[in-house]
Amino acid sequence: MSLGRTPKSKMPLIAAAVVIPAAIFIFAKTTGAAGPAVPTAEVKTGDFVEYLQVRGEIRARRSKIINAPSGSGDLQLVKLVPTGTMVKKDDIVAQFDPTNLQRTLEQKRSELRQAEAEIERQRAEGRMSEAQAGTDAESAKYGVQRATLDTRKAEILSDIDGQKTKLTLESSQQKLLETQEKVKSGKVSTSANVELRKKKKEKAEYDVALADRQIASLTLRSPSDGMVTALPNFRASMFGSNPPDFKEGDRAWPGAAVAEIPDLSEIRFEARIDEADRGRLKSGQPATVRVDAVPDKEFGAKIRDISTLAKLDFTGWPPAKNFSIDVQIANTDARVRPGMSANSRIEINRVPGSILVPNEAVFSKAGRTVVYVQNGRKFEERQVTIGRRNSSEAQVLSGLKAGEKVATKDPTELEEKK
Template sequence: MRLHRGGRLRWPTIGLAAVVGIGVLWHGRAAPALPTAEVKTGELVDFVELRGEVKAVKSVTLNAPSSTDGDLQIISILKNGTGVKTGENVVQLDTVKLQRTREQQQSDLKRAEAEIEGAQAQARLQEEQNRTELMQARYDVERARLDVQKQEILSAIEAGKTKLRLATAEQRAREAEQKLRSGRAAAAADIESKKQKRAKALFEVQRAQRGIESMTLKAPVDGMVTILPNWRGRFFGANAPEFKEGDRVWPGAPLVELPDLSAVRVAARVDEAERGQLSLGQTAVVRVDAVPDKEFTGTVSDISALAKIDFSTWPPPKNFDLALRVAQSDPRLRPGMSATARVAIDRVPGALLIPVAASFQKGGRTVSYVLRGARFEERTIEIARRNREQIAVARGLRAGEKVALRDPTEEASRR
């Protein structure tokens, strides 16, 4: 190899060029293909998220009769979602036992009526007999009086006998009159007692008939059938199944609801930790699982004052019942549909917002990676407020910048 003038300087120059070349290549690489989000100015809404179900604000509940002894059995029940008109049958319960009772009561009623007829017939016979005896007694009195009138031509002894016979006849007449009156009173009392017995038997028959009629649950208003859960058929930790044909129900059990879907609410439960953040009148955004293309607005309309134990999980937590009145109606809404509600508990207007996924922890600092040309630049940011999905940035970012949703340094280390 031949030596050239200045040859000693050529090797360092080549080396420096190589180093510079490598640096340019590293800095000039295209940014990793990472998802990004734009930094925007908007309102940060801090919220409490609740799960619940849709219910009608007004509804009519059909209950099993509460005046029966023991359980009842469902013979037939309309399907969920069936539209009904006022007066139509919705649920039919078993009436066999009540029909047997009614037949027994009807037999008792017929027997009571027969007893009344017998007592009335006996009273009429006794009345005739007493009347005959009274007439005979009065006849004897008149005949005795005629005999007394003949005392002028009779001896003193005979006259005394006739007076005695007259007194005896008059006494018998008085006794016959008294017997007639007492017989009438006794017959009337006996008949009245039997009438009361008949009235009681008739009442039992009518009650049995009303009981049979109450086994048919009819729609008191127009509506749509919503079958309620059978809590007896619920296993621990599972949802209660709906009532169905063949189920046995307890007296007074709520079986079916006919909701007025012109106004609906979301019934939810809130735990003790979040109860203090909620109050009446707070607004909410409601999404119904079965209506994914529509977002509803709502208002907190009721919060229970006392906590209840929820046995659907273990250990059972204490929480509060909460109701959200939904402002809009939709013909697709049905009672029992699952819904998610986000109740706004605080608002920060004019905030610089990024997704929670756009912030990272690096050496005790909170940073974001801002897209600058072909690379990501690490910046320390200061968080003002945050919710579950967004962060309000106090310093470090500007509106319109794009930030990485995944850590680019980790992506580079995987390559």
């Protein structure tokens, strides 16, 4: 065996060791010509939908408002259930300080006791006067009887004595009439005085009952099962700022709306729109709503109402005019609560049969609008005409056809970075 020759059995192994690295090198060179991986998207045909996006918050369609009592004087909140608390019907939601009314109640109760005592005193005085008048009447009656007997003796008396007995009888009869009249008038006077005291007592009873009702009205209870939402305290707001919600320690005015118990079975989205957008919207337009606190769900909706009159918005300066919009949400979610911030996307225009590409696939080059169409492993620049855009898509009027693939990142920039 010669030392300089390679055995035939090892020849295939040597060939493989030479060919495989060469093939890998050639493949890497050819694929590398296309540059780094470029993300793409398919050109599609569909409805181009133009949207208006507005920011607002969730409201309940129906709510039961809990108001501060009217006619109860100074009102200071000493208890208020926090927003978001679930309550049952007749649970206490808010309480106002009853100190002043309790003092008033004690005063009125004292006046009632005094009126009752005056009635008893007047009745006692009447009974005493009536008893005295009765005694006087009996005495006068006895005098009449005695004078009558004396007149019967006139035939055996002198003329002068007979005249005296007659005068005495007349005097006794007059006194009897006077005492009887005094008894009657005494009863009438006593009855009138008692009735007067009774009126005073009735007024005192009314004042006590009123104070009791006013104290009871300082405790506000839930009219139904639901979730408490504290309402804004407009008197506590600074000019140009949003008013804070009512809280414990705040003072309220009579009849102030302190809290509400919303009906969670039907919710809505409420926002304000500019004058420029008012003419683009109408009732019944479809929309979607996304609630910040429920990011995993999008709610179907439609416009229910748009205010006909503009209102001044003092949150900025100068105040802007805008309109309120009410969007009805089709299906609710147990996680959605009134007061939550949300966005609504309202459909304002739809063009069927449009050529659509993602916004990120459209580029501006030297004043021209272009896309990069994939052709094998390469991308060719192509000028296009864009119609409208929304937040995610662009409508292509010319330059592309459905099914083609376009780059969503500029391949020329990626090639330069290579």
